[in-house]
Amino acid sequence: MSGSKISELRLDHVSRGFGEVLALDGLDLTIEGGEFVALLGPSGCGKSTALNCLAGLLPLTGGSITLDERRIDTLPPEQRGFGMVFQNYALFPHMSVRANIGFGLKMAKVGKAEAQRRVDEAVRLVQLGDHAAKFPGQLSGGQQQRVAIARAIVLEPALVLMDEPLSNLDAKLRLEMRTEIRRIHQTLGLTTVYVTHDQEEALSLADRLVLLREGKVQQVGPPETVYTEPANRFVAGFMGYRNELELPVSSVADKTVVLGDLTGTRREDLGETAVAAIRPEDFTVGDGPNAMEVDVEVVEFQGREQAIQARTAGGDELHLRVQARLAPGDRVTVSVPPERVLVFAADSPAAPEEVA
Missing domain, CATH: 3.40.50.300 (P-loop containing nucleotide triphosphate hydrolases)
Known part of the structure; x- marks a missing residue:
């Protein structure tokens, strides 16, 4: 046939x-x-x-x-x-x-x-x-x-x-x-x-x-x-960049963007504020680039990994997928490479919550 x-x-x-x-x-x-x-x-x-x-x-x-x-x-x-x-x-x-x-x-x-x-x-x-x-x-x-x-x-x-x-x-x-x-x-x-x-x-x-x-x-x-290489914020959200942090733009040098304490990679033209999009699996537990302290709120066991809902000191919710064994109430440092932080314009359409 x-x-x-x-x-x-x-x-x-x-x-x-x-x-x-x-x-x-x-x-x-x-x-x-x-x-x-x-x-x-x-x-x-x-x-x-x-x-x-x-x-x-x-x-x-x-x-x-x-x-x-x-x-x-x-x-x-x-x-x-x-x-x-x-x-x-x-x-x-x-x-x-x-x-x-x-x-x-x-x-x-x-x-x-x-x-x-x-x-x-x-x-x-x-x-x-x-x-x-x-x-x-x-x-x-x-x-x-x-x-x-x-x-x-x-x-x-x-x-x-x-x-x-x-x-x-x-x-x-x-x-x-x-x-x-x-x-x-x-x-x-x-x-x-x-x-x-x-x-x-x-x-x-x-x-x-x-x-x-x-x-x-x-x-x-x-x-x-x-x-x-998602073309825009909607594509990024749909393809798994579940975390979105809206922050003021501190500096832009070619493709490198600094948003407060976070350094990322610019994907489109930006205004005074921008959205940093990060996949849960791109975080690692421990000190490193873009280190931030978070409080663990919810832990889901998923075999080799844990799905974590955490909160930053500024009150932003973060979703992580890590191999480290954590428990609700833990305070840990997590980090993410700047090339895995994609930065989009704050007014770009986002993916619907059902798939973010």
């Missing part, structure tokens, strides 16, 4: 409005054949709208979508030849695993022998050989999701669209299915667009991330770049 090879999918200034609200505002994106692209962002950012526009489930308000220089946004969904994997599986309960996987081939009037060959290969690929005769109600959530993936790829689509496919699974199954999705993608050389609100999921799966906020692209790039 092999996906239909494509060279390029282009979204040119794609917009979608609902009444007065623009859910997607001028999205420009080029996806190369074989690429795994994750659309990432909080609820309501436009990622699912973008996927539904690609699938043909929503007409565009503006812009165009072209596949290998052929415009497809005017085509109905069934003529686009894309595979879809939804978060709710959408399996037929009265059909066996094999029948569910082969349903699209039957609708497409693929010959019986060819359809059987493709279904056999899809069943093998998603490792459901022992369950092929079962019905969805006899399967676990992870097994049902494998059926949904097999049903999408058996059509050998030009593009596979996945809309939060792991959100209904428990934590252990999510990890297992993440690996499976990546393995299947690499095995078949599929072109995949994947929607998620989960940063870790996107980082582990995608070749490129597209981070959206209120229908607009905030940053596009490889996971490592978006993770280590």
